[in-house]
Amino acid sequence: MCLHVEVLVPSPKKDEVLLKLEAASLNPVDWKTQEGNLRPLFPPRFPFIPEKSFCAKAGCSFTFGGESGAATSAVPSRGTERRDDVAHSVTDVAGEVIEVGSAVKSFKAGDKVVSMLIFMKGGGLAEYAVASSSLTVHRPPEVSPAEGAGLPIAASTALQALKTAGAKFDGTEKPLNILITAASGGVGHYAVQLAKLANLHVTATCGARNIDLVKSLGADEVLDYKSRDGEILHSPSGKKYDAVIQCTTGVKWSVFEPNLSENGRWWLLLLQSHDLCEVCPEDAYLC
Ligand SMILES: NC(=O)c1ccc[n+]([C@@H]2O[C@H](COP(=O)([O-])OP(=O)(O)OC[C@H]3O[C@@H](n4cnc5c(N)ncnc54)[C@H](OP(=O)(O)O)[C@@H]3O)[C@@H](O)[C@H]2O)c1
Secondary structure (H helix, E strand, O other), X not given: OOOOOOOOEEOOOOOEEEEEEEEEEOOHHHHHHHOOOOOOOOOOOOOOOOOXXXXXXXXXXXXXXXXXXXXXXXXXXXEOOOOOOOOOOOOEEEEEEEEEOOOOOOOOOOOEEEEEOOOOOOOOOOOEEEEEHHHEEEOOOOOOHHHHHOOHHHHHHHHHHHHHHOOOOOOXXXXXXXXXXXXXXXXXXXXXXXXXXXXXXXXXXXXXXXXXXXXXXXXXXXXXXXOHHHHHOOOOOOOOEEEEEEOOOOOOHHHHHHHEEEEEEEEEOOOOHHHHHHOOOOOEEEO
């Protein structure tokens, strides 16, 4: 499916940067919003066209410019009008700074950056978007635009979950055993790497085809979720888990409970309402 909507390029407010986008990533929240899972809160009305406000042209591709030919070096017609009456999505992007607002000191035109756009506005499927300078970081050259665009929500979700589980990243954390389900997925593969950075012992689950990948990310033990041990989430070394970062759906609380240590905590990244009904212990943390 291709959508094509012509709109004006936005102008940055004083604390914003205007970006020419190079890559964007789609998170589950983007397609779940499209499916109406956040109704009646968001979007205010359907049909929901994610790029309607800020795009000059949009297609199926996740990358912009260069050989795909989507963007040109000249900035097309500019506009100050914001279509704040229209809901948007797709927030995680990489791009080049074209212009900065009057109060922005840390970025200049030509800088390569990664940004998280404001959730209620999005605009990441456009050629141009404005981003808050406080939600923008410089992209090092060794990080590709696609790799950068994959970071914002997925990696910060993993980081937030790990910190809640007790990871401190300063060498002072207790030696925790942690279970990360769906470790081959968007959140899970960051969680594994960050957990190892925090010196945690990681047991991970994923599909058989991704076992080598998840091992290469640093997981200490990897379970195929379709194997017997994987189905019951049993650590091969017999470890009980001090924390679980649950990145998949359809696993009941009764499966987790026998595997938790005495003070085990459970961090659930939600997901679907029917799963919440099936698994909702008192010490579950929702995201
Ligand atoms: N991405 C985000 O930024 C974000 C933020 C907050 C919350 N969440 C929520 O977190 C959850 C995961 O999101 P995601 O972006 O990481 O998803 P994803 O990239 O689509 O990953 C899903 C993974 O689930 C694995 N999987 C499927 N069935 C499984 C099972 N029974 N046991 C273990 N793994 C299984 C698959 O592994 P194989 O391919 O190896 O089979 C796949 O890699 C979603 O419910 C999402 O709503 C995501």
